[in-house]
Amino acid sequence: MDALNTAAQPNTAPAVRIAHYPVTFFAIGMGMMGLTLAIRGAEHAFGLSRLVSPWVLGLSVVLLCAVAVGYAAKALAHPAEVKVEWKHPVRIAFFPAISISLLLAAALLDPMPQMAHVVWLLGTALQGVLALSVISAWIGHRAFQPGQLTPAWFIPAVGNVIVPLAGARLGYTEISWLFFSGGLVFWIVLLTLVVNRLMFHDPLPGKMVPTLMILVAPPAVAFTAWLRLNGEVGPFGHFLLSAAYVFALIVATQLGRFRAIPFALSWWALSFPLAALTIASFGYAEAANSEAHRLIGLSLLSVLLAVVMGLLLRTGLAIRAGTICLPE
Numbered sequence: 001m002d003a004l005n006t007a008a009q010p011n012t013a014p015a016v017r018i019a020h021y022p023v024t025f026f027a028i029g030m031g032m033m034g035l036t037l038a039i040r041g042a043e044h045a046f047g048l049s050r051l052v053s054p055w056v057l058g059l060s061v062v063l064l065c066a067v068a069v070g071y072a073a074k075a076l077a078h079p080a081e082v083k084v085e086w087k088h089p090v091r092i093a094f095f096p097a098i099s100i101s102l103l104l105a106a107a108l109l110d111p112m113p114q115m116a117h118v119v120w121l122l123g124t125a126l127q128g129v130l131a132l133s134v135i136s137a138w139i140g141h142r143a144f145q146p147g148q149l150t151p152a153w154f155i156p157a158v159g160n161v162i163v164p165l166a167g168a169r170l171g172y173t174e175i176s177w178l179f180f181s182g183g184l185v186f187w188i189v190l191l192t193l194v195v196n197r198l199m200f201h202d203p204l205p206g207k208m209v210p211t212l213m214i215l216v217a218p219p220a221v222a223f224t225a226w227l228r229l230n231g232e233v234g235p236f237g238h239f240l241l242s243a244a245y246v247f248a249l250i251v252a253t254q255l256g257r258f259r260a261i262p263f264a265l266s267w268w269a270l271s272f273p274l275a276a277l278t279i280a281s282f283g284y285a286e287a288a289n290s291e292a293h294r295l296i297g298l299s300l301l302s303v304l305l306a307v308v309m310g311l312l313l314r315t316g317l318a319i320r321a322g323t324i325c326l327p328e
Helices: 014-019 023-045 053-077 079-087 096-108 113-140 151-170 173-200 206-230 234-252 265-288 291-321
Strands: none
Touching (some): 023 053, 023 096, 023 291, 151 173, 151 206, 206 234, 265 291
16 A cells, blocks of 8 residues: 555645545545444444434445545546556455445435445445456466555455345345355455464554554454344354454554554544444344443444544545645
């Protein structure tokens, strides 16, 4: 993710900034939609009326649309730059963030079920195409170096296990199982590769360190998907949620490294995994009637709110200062 390490060039012309508008901006959409679902989970877990989540959903949709318009402008005006991102060993993994943002249409199921249905169908089709395309690029075109492997490579797999969140409720059971199974298989494969890279090769570059949080996302999302598909926690559900907590604790041991890292879009990697863990905690609390997990979910939600507000502020300041969307 070299673009995230670019030095500030506030005087860069607007056209150049559009040309270098990164696909990683879609992490904002993922994080905000995840926050919406986390707040909705809290409202449900504590029996509260939905006074907050609709407003957060509205803000999330606005931000996602803004990000999509920006990237569409880049694709139309500078298609060659999109090809450069596709060929980038790290940024290619962020393309499914586009479909993941659509798959989080689960947030639309209650207020706008018909709209959620359409968006989910579009997101599922796009996720299938992007996931297969990314995997094809990984295995069929070039050799990758260990240093190019980061936790961001989990994103295509995470997208697959998100499909059942709305798919199961919409009645697409077989399609949901198909994506869920594929996502879990590639989670296991990529987990082995990523842990090997983290342990036996050079440390992650400074601004890539926040992507360690992505380790939490696959088991956390998979747990919620498992609840949608299976209807109860069961032993496998216990395994998934416990694995998510374990990875969260591992990432917590690295928080000291975060302090010296300047802000970059890679910091948005903190938001969606934290939201996924919050949602999973509230889901378990409801399924098992666990007061402890309600409190865990509430604690995680407090942290998530602080993180997202901080990220929105820092992103806004960076946009104002012209230190984002700069050439590599």
